[in-house]
Amino acid sequence: MSAREEILGRVRAALADGPEVPTAAVPRRTPDGSVDVVTLFCERVADYRASVERCSAAELPERLRAAVAGERVVVPTDLDLDVPGSVVDDALSTDVLSAAELDALDAVVTRARLGIAETGTIVLDHGPGQGRRAITLVPDHHVCVVDASQVVADVPDAFDALDASRPLTWISGPSATSDIELDRVEGVHGPRHLHVIVVT
Amino acid sequence: MSATFVGMPAFPTAARAALADTQLRHNLTHATHTIRDKRARVVAELPEWEELRTAGAATKDRALLTLDEQLVRLEESLTSRGAVVHWARDADEACRIVADVAQAHGVDEVVKVKSMATQEIGLNEALAAEGIAAWETDLAELIVQLGDDLPSHILVPAIHRNRAEIREIFRRRMAASGRPAPDDLTDDPGELANAARLHLREKFLRARVGVSGANFAVAETGTLVVVESEGNGRMCLTLPEVLISVVGIEKVVPTWRDLDVLLRLLPRSSTGERMNPYTSMWHGVTPGDGPQEVHVVLLDNGRSHALADQVGRQALRCIRCSACLNVCPVYERVGGHAYGSVYPGPIGAILNPLLKGVGSDPQVDSLPYASSLCGACYEVCPVKIDIPSVLVDLRAQVVDAHRDRRVPKPEAVSMRAAAWTLSDSRRLARAERISGRAGRWLTRLAGLPGPGRRWTSARDLPAPPRESFRAWWLRTRRRGSRS
Ligand code: SF4
Numbered sequence: 001m002s003a004r005e006e007i008l009g010r011v012r013a014a015l016a017d018g019p020e021v022p023t024a025a026v027p028r029r030t031p032d033g034s035v036d037v038v039t040l041f042c043e044r045v046a047d048y049r050a051s052v053e054r055c056s057a058a059e060l061p062e063r064l065r066a067a068v069a070g071e072r073v074v075v076p077t078d079l080d081l082d083v084p085g086s087v088v089d090d091a092l093s094t095d096v097l098s099a100a101e102l103d104a105l106d107a108v109v110t111r112a113r114l115g116i117a118e119t120g121t122i123v124l125d126h127g128p129g130q131g132r133r134a135i136t137l138v139p140d141h142h143v144c145v146v147d148a149s150q151v152v153a154d155v156p157d158a159f160d161a162l163d164a165s166r167p168l169t170w171i172s173g174p175s176a177t178s179d180i181e182l183d184r185v186e187g188v189h190g191p192r193h194l195h196v197i198v199v200t
Numbered sequence: 201m202s203a204t205f206v207g208m209p210a211f212p213t214a215a216r217a218a219l220a221d222t223q224l225r226h227n228l229t230h231a232t233h234t235i236r237d238k239r240a241r242v243v244a245e246l247p248e249w250e251e252l253r254t255a256g257a258a259t260k261d262r263a264l265l266t267l268d269e270q271l272v273r274l275e276e277s278l279t280s281r282g283a284v285v286h287w288a289r290d291a292d293e294a295c296r297i298v299a300d301v302a303q304a305h306g307v308d309e310v311v312k313v314k315s316m317a318t319q320e321i322g323l324n325e326a327l328a329a330e331g332i333a334a335w336e337t338d339l340a341e342l343i344v345q346l347g348d349d350l351p352s353h354i355l356v357p358a359i360h361r362n363r364a365e366i367r368e369i370f371r372r373r374m375a376a377s378g379r380p381a382p383d384d385l386t387d388d389p390g391e392l393a394n395a396a397r398l399h400l401r402e403k404f405l406r407a408r409v410g411v412s413g414a415n416f417a418v419a420e421t422g423t424l425v426v427v428e429s430e431g432n433g434r435m436c437l438t439l440p441e442v443l444i445s446v447v448g449i450e451k452v453v454p455t456w457r458d459l460d461v462l463l464r465l466l467p468r469s470s471t472g473e474r475m476n477p478y479t480s481m482w483h484g485v486t487p488g489d490g491p492q493e494v495h496v497v498l499l500d501n502g503r504s505h506a507l508a509d510q511v512g513r514q515a516l517r518c519i520r521c522s523a524c525l526n527v528c529p530v531y532e533r534v535g536g537h538a539y540g541s542v543y544p545g546p547i548g549a550i551l552n553p554l555l556k557g558v559g560s561d562p563q564v565d566s567l568p569y570a571s572s573l574c575g576a577c578y579e580v581c582p583v584k585i586d587i588p589s590v591l592v593d594l595r596a597q598v599v600d601a602h603r604d605r606r607v608p609k610p611e612a613v614s615m616r617a618a619a620w621t622l623s624d625s626r627r628l629a630r631a632e633r634i635s636g637r638a639g640r641w642l643t644r645l646a647g648l649p650g651p652g653r654r655w656t657s658a659r660d661l662p663a664p665p666r667e668s669f670r671a672w673w674l675r676t677r678r679r680g681s682r683s
Contacts, residue, residue, distance in 0.1 A: 003287040004275075007449065010504035011268045017510060021265045024258035026461055027248035044474065091488040099405045099439050119475035132489040133438045133480075137431065155464050164421045164456040167486050170463075170479035175431040178471065179340035179356055180363055180389040181227070182234040188339060188393050189400065190431020190478060 028156050037117040041151045042198060044120025048173020049186050050194040057199055060145070064109065067143045067195055071106035074139060076131030081145060083109050091132040102138035108191075109143045110136055113168075114161055115198075118154040120173070122146060122196065125166040133169060142191040144171075148200040210566040211538055224360050228535050231359045232526040238472025239523060239580075246468070255461045257584040260517035263419075263453050264507065270419040270452045271498065277422030281484025283494040288446075294499050295326035298411060298444050301495055302332050305442055307409050311400075313426060313433040314338035315413025316354065316520055317446045317499055319542040323411070334411065335377070335403050337432035339396050346373040352536030352544065355470055355522040360535055363387040374399050400432065410440035410491065414447045415519065416462060417496075420455045422483045424496070427466060429477045437480050443491035448499050450507075450516040462519060465582040470521035502555030511593040512554045517583040518547050524577035524587060530570055539567060546577035550590045558594065559601030568594040 001009075031037075038054075046052045055063045061082055068083065074097065075083050077090040087105065089097050111129035112122045122144055124130045136142055152158055162168065175190030186192060243249050263270050275285045288294035302310055310327065312318065312334050324334040324345075336345045343358040344351050347369040351357030358366070370381040370392065379399045385391060412433065416425040424445055426433045437443060453459065459481075467476040485494050507513050525531045525545030536544035540563050541552045549567045556564050568591050577587040 003289045003293060006289055007287055007498070007500045007504060008268050008271065010500065011271070011449070011507060014504050014508035014513075015265060015267065019265045019510070022258045022261050024255045025251070026255045027251035029248060047474075048477070096488075103401070103405060116475075121475045126486075126489060133434065134490075137434050137438060156460050159457055159460045164418075164423065165483065167483065167489060168479075168481040169434070170475065170481075172473070172475035172477050174477070175429070176477050177339045177393055177430050179338070179343070179358060180366055180392055182231045182356070182359075183363075183389045185389045185393045187390075188397055188430035188432070189337070189404070189435055 026156070029154060031153050035117075037153050038148045038151050038198060038200065041115050041117040041120060041146075042196075044117060045115075045122075045173070045194075045196050047120055048176075048194075050120075050173045050196055052196045052198065054198045054200055060197065060199055063197055064143065064145070067197065068107045068109065068141070071141060072104070073107045073109060074102065074105045074135055075109050076129060076135060079109065079111065079129045079131075081109065081111075081129075089131055089135050097135075099134060099138060102134060105139045107141035107143060108135050108139045109145070112144050112146050112150065114158060115146045115151040115196075116153075116155060116158050117151055121158075122171050123158060123162065124169045124171065125163060126169070127166065133167060136169065136171075137190055140191055141193045141195065142171075143195045143197065145197050145199060148198055151198070210563045211540070211570045223362070224535050225533060227360055227362055228532055231353075231356060232532050235355075235472055235526045239469060239526070240472075242468045242472055242474055245474070246464075252461060252465055253582055253584050256465045256519075256582055257514075257517060259453060259458045259461055260519075260583050261514075263458075264450060264513060264516050266454070267449065267452065267507065270454055271449060273419040273454075274417055274422065274452050275498075277419060278484055278496055281422045283422065283484035283496050286495060286497045288497050288499045288501070290501050291321035292326075294321045294446055294497050294501065295323055297495075297497050298323060298446065299327055299330045299332065301442065301444050302327065302409050303330065305409055307332065309333040309335060309403070309407065310409045310411050310444075311335050311337055311403055311407040311436045311440065312341075313410070313412040313428065313436045314341050314357070315411075315446065316542060317413045317448050318411060319351065321446070321499065321501060323446070333377075335400070335407075337400050337404070337436060338428075339393060339430060339432075342396055342400070343369060346370065346377070348373075350537055351542060353522060353525060354520050354543070354545070354547075355525075360537070363389060363392065366392055370395050370399075378402060400435075404432075404435040404439055407436075407440050409442045409444065410436035412436055412443065412445045414445050414451055415466070416453050416459060417447050417451045418454075418456050418459065419452050423456060423459075423481050424483075425459065426480045427463075427476050428479075429471065431478055434478055434480055437482065438490045440491055442493040442495070444495040444497065446497045446499055448501075449503050450518075466519055466521055469519075469523045469580070469582040502557075505557060506551070506554035509554055512550060512590050514585050515547065515550050515554055515587075515590060517585055518551065519583055520547075521582055523580040523582065524585075527576040527580050528571075529574060529576070530572060534570075539570065541567075546571060546587045546591075547585070550587055550594060553594050553598075554590075558598045565598045565601070568598060 042052045073086040075086045077088050113125040115122050174186045174194040175188045176186050177188045178184045278285050286297045327334045340358040353359040364387050367387040374381045381395045414424040415427045467473045528546050531545040539548045543551045549570045573588045
């Protein structure tokens with residue numbers, strides 16, 4: 001018998017008592033009108049010791065330039081923002097940047113798919129303006145531009161909006177560890193500096 | 201190479217050794233209390249927490265009680281997304297599959313994300329025997345691996361090591377497996393983390409094969425999920441050409457939407473954060489992004505045995521948050537190693553006997569007794585596993601398994617007495633009330649006289665709680681909190 005048949009057979013035998021399958025409602029909080037989700041999002045992102053700033057669309061180019069001043073920057077090929085002097089990564093081209101080449105760069109600028117206020121999370125689905133997964137991982141500084149309209153209140157709202165068929169990266173603050181005496185240290189392998197710019 | 205748990209002494213013996221280690225106890229107390237406090241703060245932020253727990257338990261039960269259907273569906277979804285699905289009856293078979301894939305690519309090393317399943321099957325040792333080095337990339341796992349040590353906590357495997365010890369391990373051992381630690385390394389946690397970053401980065405950049413587990417596997421979509429903090433997971437899942445994920449069959453959830461509840465429960469319950477730094481979700485192969493060859497090994501290794509236990513099967517709901525370890529008075533005192541398994545603490549005390557079966561290994565049979573049945577584990581469990589009830593049921597099973605022996609072992613006698621007390625809810629209630637009352641005067645429980653002494657003399661028990669779990673339960677439930 002194949003391993004597959006044997007395991008499925010054991011599982012069926014284990015459930016031969018015909019247990020009743022339970023159901024339970026999934027709780028969802030009704031939005032509290034007094035809370036501004038964009039403000040909450042900024043606070044919660046900052047709680048992880050990420051840098052957060054808010055600006056208008058008109059201010060964005062200058063803010064971006066300041067955020068990556070003096071750094072060697074990579075951007076995804078379809079980024080709709082102007083980052084002077086940046087290297088462009090095209091995931092589907094033949095001369096895609098190697099991991100070592102990415103490691104030689106300092107920063108990456110991307111957009112996001114959405115932001116979650118309750119948890120201070122940005123979610124990338126690696127669609128337009130976000131690039132393949134490696135570019136937001138290897139450089140040490142990630143600058144992520146989130147439009148205020150992309151911020152949702154809570155995790156269930158994110159699941160309403162996200163496409164299950166895409167690879168997803170949920171990012172809540174910079175890379176961190178508490179493995180040494182439970183002392184939180186920001187920055188291990190992922191970007192040690194996360195900078196979120198919220199455009200309102 | 202990390203050590204293994206094979207041949208560990210039974211819990212009472214191992215616990216006695218651990219109790220004598222004051223450094224260990226100091227580290228553990230500090231660590232478990234820190235996480236407990238953080239967890240309590242972020243859990244209190246969610247008024248819907250109790251409903252979430254109920255929903256989390258139902259979600260996992262829905263998967264487990266229709267597991268055959270879910271597994272077939274998961275296989276279809278994964279295959280349609282370009283993944284190769286393997287099935288492994290046991291540890292040997294799973295290790296063989298991983299080694300074969302690695303060898304097919306001619307590699308002599310793989311990079312690994314922290315994974316309980318691969319520890320459970322002894323993958324690193326199996327790969328080493330084939331001449332393949334498996335580099336652990338989680339900081340705590342790296343500390344354990346370099347220190348030739350054993351993990352002692354699900355979430356923080358090096359919880360038993362302090363910063364000075366970690367510095368020594370890095371200084372002495374890093375050079376043998378790659379980039380050495382900086383000469384001027386101090387014991388500042390930031391510097392230690394940076395030394396790990398430098399040491400591992402060259403491995404990430406060159407690795408061709410990555411190995412992971414998964415926190416969840418979605419039958420409907422073929423999504424695998426890895427929840428982590430450091431970014432080492434993302435490195436292993438993204439940079440190599442080939443990815444092999446070893447996934448216990450109990451990790452399956454029916455639908456994509458089920459992740460909503462579980463991702464609201466896990467980080468708060470585990471590290472005490474609103475969300476963990478990184479969660480990766482992927483589905484087989486994504487063209488132009490990440491590994492272009494993806495293998496998934498579906499692992500049984502005793503899970504179907506646990507599923508057949510009508511009381512114990514709820515243990516398979518476990519999402520490995522480790523909250524039960526952090527509140528357990530027994531764990532706090534003896535640490536993780538005394539359980540002799542990669543699954544320590546209250547969940548380990550039920551999961552190991554359920555996976556392996558009782559009656560053949562004294563070490564496994566001693567585990568259901570590694571508890572004072574205070575009920576704190578049940579109270580914190582995000583998927584409401586009633587660990588005390590499963591412990592009591594397993595104790596009875598152990599007693600039954602030993603019943604035929606003509607000369608009972610002392611342990612079996614005390615087990616029988618315990619089973620007698622614990623198998624009847626009124627007796628249990630009485631015993632708990634008595635110990636709760638006595639606790640106001642006693643600071644430490646004296647050892648049991650007679651045949652039970654050998655067992656209790658190893659347990660430096662905390663004073664019994666002022667209020668028994670049952671009394672607390674009745675009181676708080678009457679106040680209207682949800683069950
Ligand atoms: S048994 Fe519950 S509390 Fe313990 S690790 Fe598993 S999910 Fe967490």
